[in-house]
Amino acid sequence: MNDYDLLNITYPTVDHARTEMARMLEKHPTNYSLPQPLYNDPHMFRVDMEEIFQKEWLFVGMTSEVPARGDYFTVEIGQNPVLIVRGAEGEINAFHNTCRHRGSRICDDHRGKVANLVCPYHKWTYDLKGNLLFAGTEMGDAFDMKKHGLKKAHCKVGGGFIFISLAKDAPEDDFDTFLTNLDEYMEPYDVDNSKLAVESNMYEKANWKLVIENNRECYHCDGNHPELLNTLQEWDDTNDPRASQAFLDQYARQSAEWEAENIPHERRDAGHNRNRMVRMPLKEGTQVMTIDGEPGCNKLMGRIKNRELGSLRILHLPNSWNHMQSDHFIVFRVLPISAQETLVTTKWFVHKDAVEGQDYDIARLRKVWDATNEQDRILGEENQRGINSVGYEPGPYSETFEFGVVNFIDWYSNTVQTNLKK
Numbered sequence: 001m002n003d004y005d006l007l008n009i010t011y012p013t014v015d016h017a018r019t020e021m022a023r024m025l026e027k028h029p030t031n032y033s034l035p036q037p038l039y040n041d042p043h044m045f046r047v048d049m050e051e052i053f054q055k056e057w058l059f060v061g062m063t064s065e066v067p068a069r070g071d072y073f074t075v076e077i078g079q080n081p082v083l084i085v086r087g088a089e090g091e092i093n094a095f096h097n098t099c100r101h102r103g104s105r106i107c108d109d110h111r112g113k114v115a116n117l118v119c120p121y122h123k124w125t126y127d128l129k130g131n132l133l134f135a136g137t138e139m140g141d142a143f144d145m146k147k148h149g150l151k152k153a154h155c156k157v158g159g160g161f162i163f164i165s166l167a168k169d170a171p172e173d174d175f176d177t178f179l180t181n182l183d184e185y186m187e188p189y190d191v192d193n194s195k196l197a198v199e200s201n202m203y204e205k206a207n208w209k210l211v212i213e214n215n216r217e218c219y220h221c222d223g224n225h226p227e228l229l230n231t232l233q234e235w236d237d238t239n240d241p242r243a244s245q246a247f248l249d250q251y252a253r254q255s256a257e258w259e260a261e262n263i264p265h266e267r268r269d270a271g272h273n274r275n276r277m278v279r280m281p282l283k284e285g286t287q288v289m290t291i292d293g294e295p296g297c298n299k300l301m302g303r304i305k306n307r308e309l310g311s312l313r314i315l316h317l318p319n320s321w322n323h324m325q326s327d328h329f330i331v332f333r334v335l336p337i338s339a340q341e342t343l344v345t346t347k348w349f350v351h352k353d354a355v356e357g358q359d360y361d362i363a364r365l366r367k368v369w370d371a372t373n374e375q376d377r378i379l380g381e382e383n384q385r386g387i388n389s390v391g392y393e394p395g396p397y398s399e400t401f402e403f404g405v406v407n408f409i410d411w412y413s414n415t416v417q418t419n420l421k422k
């Protein structure tokens with residue numbers, strides 16, 4: 001909690017916040033922005049962390065970030081450090097990154113490679129399955145090594161995406177349907193033969209829900225995102241009431257080409273507003289989301305042959321949106337830091353065999369989304385500042401331009417209310 005957060009304590013305890021949140025969401029119309037405390041109160045934030053980020057499935061990274069045994073990366077879910085590591089049999093494991101001796105973080109680097117997991121404090125050592133292998137000689141005869149393995153987080157993989165859940169019992173609903181859809185839609189990309197080209201980490205002084213709300217509409221794109229609009233068309237799918245005839249004609253032509261090459265494109269939803277994917281054409285004559293729409297990488301991804309694949313957009317609430325194109329793909333991950341601060345991580349992937357400086361140029365690859373992220377950061381921070389005002393009151397979303405935001409608020413409200421009752 002920072003000083004700024006302290007100014008916004010409306011509810012004296014987390015219990016008060018929990019009761020108030022349930023009451024507010026029950027009567028809240030989902031086509032209106034949320035009441036102020038849901039965007040700025042630190043105790044409300046704590047409830048978000050407990051009911052959403054410590055219970056739901058979260059996107060953390062891609063399988064090709066940990067290609068070989070012992071490769072790992074770390075992530076912080078609020079105050080919960082988590083370690084994602086490739087095990088001996090090629091499986092991906094997620095562990096709470098906290099030692100079973102006295103709790104030290106085990107891996108403090110962002111990413112790396114290990115033979116075993118060794119705690120830096122007193123050198124307790126675990127294998128890649130989390131079993132304790134070595135605890136020094138001082139623990140006494142009664143000490144049971146088997147009872148001191150690393151604690152696991154739930155971990156599932158689909159189409160190269162890695163998801164974790166910190167819940168005691170992972171939410172079941174129809175998450176596996178989404179994973180199956182990801183396998184099918186990501187098959188042309190052959191994620192295991194991709195590599196991380198570059199990543200950015202941006203700290204935005206805004207509540208995590210404002211970051212997602214901003215992403216769920218393109219009402220703000222005109223006038224804010226000139227680089228992005230060189231290639232992106234804002235229609236969400238062919239049923240978008242704003243879609244022009246020219247767009248529909250282009251979609252008919254391109255989707256026939258995609259079908260001929262067995263590239264999945266139709267909209268698929270799974271979970272109540274939680275997960276969706278759809279492939280949409282980019283602007284006529286452009287190929288990928290570079291500044292001029294020309295290729296970002298000489299090598300195409302996986303088995304792809306057609307440079308004009310548009311963008312496969314993949315949404316996973318609460319914390320990810322993605323753009324998969326013909327010669328690179330971009331994944332986005334949102335992690336809350338505090339009531340008014342959020343980390344937005346963007347990662348660009350290319351074919352594993354593409355050579356930097358020869359096949360792709362990092363500055364060129366990242367230019368459009370660096371600019372767009374920075375523009376969105378300012379929009380989100382200004383949104384937060386205005387919401388903090390005594391003059392703020394929830395305002396209406398446009399159901400034509402902001403239906404994605406309505407869907408997100410609807411999912412958030414339902415999920416919190418359901419989880420609060422568990």
Ligand code: FES
Nearest residue numbers: 099101102119122
């Ligand atoms: S806290 Fe990890 S070895 Fe002591």
Ligand SMILES: [Fe+2]
Nearest residue numbers: 214220225376
């Ligand atoms: Fe934006």
